[in-house]
Amino acid sequence: MATDLTEAASRPAPISDSLSGGTLPRWAPLGCIAGSLLLAYLLAVFTAVSGTAGTLLVAAVLYAVIQSGWSFSVEGRRHAKDRLATTLIYSSFVVAFIPLVAVLTTVVIKGLKALNPIFLTHSMRNIDVALPGGGVYHAIIGTIEQVGLAAVLGIPVGVMVAIYLVEYGARGLLARAISFFVDVMTGVPSIVAGLFVYTGFVLTLGYERSGVAGSLALAILMIPVVVRSTEEMLKLVATDLRESSYALGVPKYRTILRIVIPTALGGIITGALLAVARVAGETAPLLLTTFLSQSINTNPFTGPQASIPVFIWDQIASGTDASIDRAWAGAMTLILLIMVLNIVARLVARLTRVK
Amino acid sequence: MAKRIDVSDLNVYYGDFRAVEGVTLTVEPRSITAFIGPSGCGKSTVLRTLNRMHEVIPGARVEGKVLLDGEDVYGNDVDPVNVRRTIGMVFQKPNPFPTMSIYDNVVAGLKLQGRRKKAELDVVVEKSLRGANLWEEVKDRLARPGSGLSGGQQQRLCIARAIAVEPQVLLMDEPCSALDPISTIAIEDLMQQLKERYTIVIVTHNMQQAARVSDTTAFFTIAGTGQPGRLIEMDATQRIFSNPSEQKTEDYITGRFG
Numbered sequence: 001m002a003t004d005l006t007e008a009a010s011r012p013a014p015i016s017d018s019l020s021g022g023t024l025p026r027w028a029p030l031g032c033i034a035g036s037l038l039l040a041y042l043l044a045v046f047t048a049v050s051g052t053a054g055t056l057l058v059a060a061v062l063y064a065v066i067q068s069g070w071s072f073s074v075e076g077r078r079h080a081k082d083r084l085a086t087t088l089i090y091s092s093f094v095v096a097f098i099p100l101v102a103v104l105t106t107v108v109i110k111g112l113k114a115l116n117p118i119f120l121t122h123s124m125r126n127i128d129v130a131l132p133g134g135g136v137y138h139a140i141i142g143t144i145e146q147v148g149l150a151a152v153l154g155i156p157v158g159v160m161v162a163i164y165l166v167e168y169g170a171r172g173l174l175a176r177a178i179s180f181f182v183d184v185m186t187g188v189p190s191i192v193a194g195l196f197v198y199t200g201f202v203l204t205l206g207y208e209r210s211g212v213a214g215s216l217a218l219a220i221l222m223i224p225v226v227v228r229s230t231e232e233m234l235k236l237v238a239t240d241l242r243e244s245s246y247a248l249g250v251p252k253y254r255t256i257l258r259i260v261i262p263t264a265l266g267g268i269i270t271g272a273l274l275a276v277a278r279v280a281g282e283t284a285p286l287l288l289t290t291f292l293s294q295s296i297n298t299n300p301f302t303g304p305q306a307s308i309p310v311f312i313w314d315q316i317a318s319g320t321d322a323s324i325d326r327a328w329a330g331a332m333t334l335i336l337l338i339m340v341l342n343i344v345a346r347l348v349a350r351l352t353r354v355k
Numbered sequence: 356m357a358k359r360i361d362v363s364d365l366n367v368y369y370g371d372f373r374a375v376e377g378v379t380l381t382v383e384p385r386s387i388t389a390f391i392g393p394s395g396c397g398k399s400t401v402l403r404t405l406n407r408m409h410e411v412i413p414g415a416r417v418e419g420k421v422l423l424d425g426e427d428v429y430g431n432d433v434d435p436v437n438v439r440r441t442i443g444m445v446f447q448k449p450n451p452f453p454t455m456s457i458y459d460n461v462v463a464g465l466k467l468q469g470r471r472k473k474a475e476l477d478v479v480v481e482k483s484l485r486g487a488n489l490w491e492e493v494k495d496r497l498a499r500p501g502s503g504l505s506g507g508q509q510q511r512l513c514i515a516r517a518i519a520v521e522p523q524v525l526l527m528d529e530p531c532s533a534l535d536p537i538s539t540i541a542i543e544d545l546m547q548q549l550k551e552r553y554t555i556v557i558v559t560h561n562m563q564q565a566a567r568v569s570d571t572t573a574f575f576t577i578a579g580t581g582q583p584g585r586l587i588e589m590d591a592t593q594r595i596f597s598n599p600s601e602q603k604t605e606d607y608i609t610g611r612f613g
Contacts, residue, residue, distance in 0.1 A: 241453075243444075249439040
């Protein structure tokens with residue numbers, strides 16, 4: 001008899017025969033939100049907790065505890081865990097979203113002050129930094145040319161390195177070495193790329209500082225990103241497809257050009273354009289290589305050339321009210337430019353996507 | 356058009372591991388030869404060595420001889436690309452090229468080999484699709500993507516793609532294992548028609564299929580895990596399935612394998 005009892009006690013609780021169980025009412029999440037906000041508010045009024053952020057934080061914790069506890073008592077352990085996990089995931093989403101929205105709204109609010117057609121179509125030549133006026137036109141030209149050249153230099157190299165790694169390297173010594181150095185390059189601070197080009201291209205080879213020197217530095221920063229994203233995309237192409245192409249008597253290089261790359265093209269383009277967007281915001285390497293300019297220089301091969309990030313840095317450094325407004329407007333221009341690039345990337349990816 | 360294959364004393368290695376040992380067999384032209392045997396016995400490996408497809412796998416290498424009408428497939432001056440043009444292959448999973456239309460899939464082999472005259476390709480497309488019993492089903496939607504077809508249709512598209520380059524030999528690696536019975540019958544019927552013109556070698560796990568379609572059957576097995584696969588017996592299909600000379604073969608086909 002006694003053994004029966006201990007045995008029964010050590011056994012897990014019997015699973016209910018019924019298919020339906022206790023369920024919280026549909027309004028439970030909203031009710032819990034309202035309840036925990038109210039409770040947090042009362043806590044804030046009557047205790048030491050203060051400030052909106054503190055109150056919201058307390059409310060969030062209360063919400064997680066109240067809802068999970070309620071769910072545990074009515075619905076059981078699994079549902080309680082589900083609700084807790086759901087709460088955590090949604091709150092992480094909100095936490096991740098706050099800085100994004102905050103940055104964007106700040107830039108838009110402050111940027112709109114000086115952002116106007118004149119700003120977009122004029123340079124800073126002969127403009128007193130202390131006075132309003134002038135614009136970012138010279139920097140837009142510089143950024144587009146420098147980043148465009150960097151893409152022309154960097155993307156083919158990156159894509160071809162990735163093709164070597166995936167299609168030819170086959171985890172050999174050279175491929176592993178390249179892969180390792182690509183990882184190292186990913187971690188190189190951007191100013192080091194700028195210094196490298198400055199010492200190599202400008203000091204040693206004796207070329208003047210120009211847009212193309214900046215492009216070289218940006219290309220160095222782009223290559224590892226392009227290699228990695230392209231590599232991942234090429235790896236996703238099924239081995240079956242390569243094999244069936246070989247089995248048709250198609251040489252390897254044609255298989256890569258006509259089967260593998262078209263299949264992965266959408267992803268490769270997205271990755272490349274994201275790399276472009278990433279380097280478009282680089283300041284440090286450009287300061288060393290393209291230097292500063294207040295005038296329009298459409299030739300990236302001679303003389304200093306402006307760029308939007310350096311423009312922003314320069315205007316902030318000038319420190320007058322007018323120049324700081326221009327810096328914010330420049331920041332907004334840069335964000336818009338990168339946004340357009342991203343949208344183009346997504347459109348291209350969608351158009352070239354495998355049906 | 357069809358050619359004969361003689362394999363003698365074939366050993367296949369993956370790195371240090373010997374996957375297949377001492378295989379000697381002959382595949383007659385204009386016939387269907389089936390390779391059967393348990394998983395891992397090396398039948399797909401042997402099939403792949405016939406057109407040097409195993410070379411795609413890193414570390415794979417071959418000892419022994421594979422002769423195609425007397426010409427050594429592994430000869431020093433032999434280009435594997437030419438071998439594969441002569442010996443086509445159909446895979447287990449239907450895998451039409453996803454970026455291409457039905458039309459482009461069929462002519463992929465020709466186009467990628469550099470032949471691109473429109474009139475010539477049109478003829479090849481119709482002929483190959485008819486050859487694969489797919490023409491009537493797809494003739495109105497040749498420009499649509501090949502991946503929109505059903506599994507059985509996709510596999511027939513892959514067969515059309517393989518025969519479009521007019522190989523001498525067609526290797527099929529479990530071509531029906533991902534298909535439903537109706538599509539399977541369609542492919543088996545197709546094989547019967549194709550054998551008039553091609554030498555066909557098929558790997559199958561389905562013994563009924565081997566018994567239904569093949570003229571000759573080769574039985575492979577392994578002694579145990581980590582052991583190389585061997586060819587146990589090769590004979591007329593009827594004989595293998597009624598009165599095999601080896602006890603192992605009989606055990607396998609009667610289901611006493613294990």
